[in-house]
Amino acid sequence: MAAPLLEVQNITVIRGERPALNGLSLRIEDGEHVAILGPNGCGKSTLLKVITREEYPLLRPDSFVRIYGQERWHLDDLRKWLGIISNDWQAKGTRDVKARELVLGGFFNSVVIEPYHEVTAEMRELADAALIDMGVMHLADRWTDELSSGEGRRVLLARALVHTPKALLLDEPGTSLDFAAQLHLNELVSAQARSGKTIVLVTHHLSDIIPEMERVAFLKGGQIVGDGPKDKMLTSAKMSELFGAKLEVVEREGRYALV
Secondary structure, three states: OOOOOEEEEEEEEEEOOEEEEEEEEEEEOOOOEEEEEOOOOOOHHHHHHHHOOOOOOOOOOOOEEEEOOEOOOOHHHHHOOEEEEOHHHHHOOOOOOEHHHHHHHHHOOOOOOOOOOOOOHHHHHHHHHHHHHOOOHHHOOOEHHHOOHHHHHHHHHHHHHOOOOOEEEEEOOOOOOOHHHHHHHHHHHHHHHHOOOEEEEEEOOHHHOOOOOOEEEEEEOOEEEEEEEHHHHOOHHHHHHHHOOOOOEEEEOOEEEEO
16 A cells, blocks of 8 residues: 555644644545635645655654655655645746756756756657647746746646656645636646646635545644545635635536636
């Protein structure tokens, strides 16, 4: 049986003068499709950064973080297993980086190709194949700061998948997308979920949650405050409690929305 993508127990991460995560425990199995839902500032992005080892919890004898069964990783080795889409990466797009180069950077966890990076012919073929799969090969030679939000997200998905990771980590992927771009991105993510890839989504937008997501965990105040099957969690009453406002949830063919 494959080791879980993530096992964390009683972790606390301090950012500034307050805990971004506060005694959080969570387990995500290999091959699961999980949405972590919560209001702004609840610790969602921090949790993803714990997985990618950009953030570390306080050292305590009763807490641990295990990724694929290991507590210690060389970062280059770990990131080969993970594909990441985040607003941080899209913000790094500049006049100095073209779309193909950003995708190639997925092999090295970098934005630009540095002189010491060895880019092979196979890598270039895989980068072009990823751009084709995401429907953005025509953008390969465009500067990344010229891309629309939707185009940028598809390029980032190509980057996240170029090295065939085991898990895809999505940090509010639908931010700034119009309805058509959101739908297209969701279809691309759904295809990855159906292929068997582990999907972890953190968001506060119901529109980001694809039908293939079976499980939803609620994050609030740096803690998991609810966890269960999607249809049991995404109710009007539970969503209203999570976000502290009267909300009405509707469902159609596995997709959820607020009205």
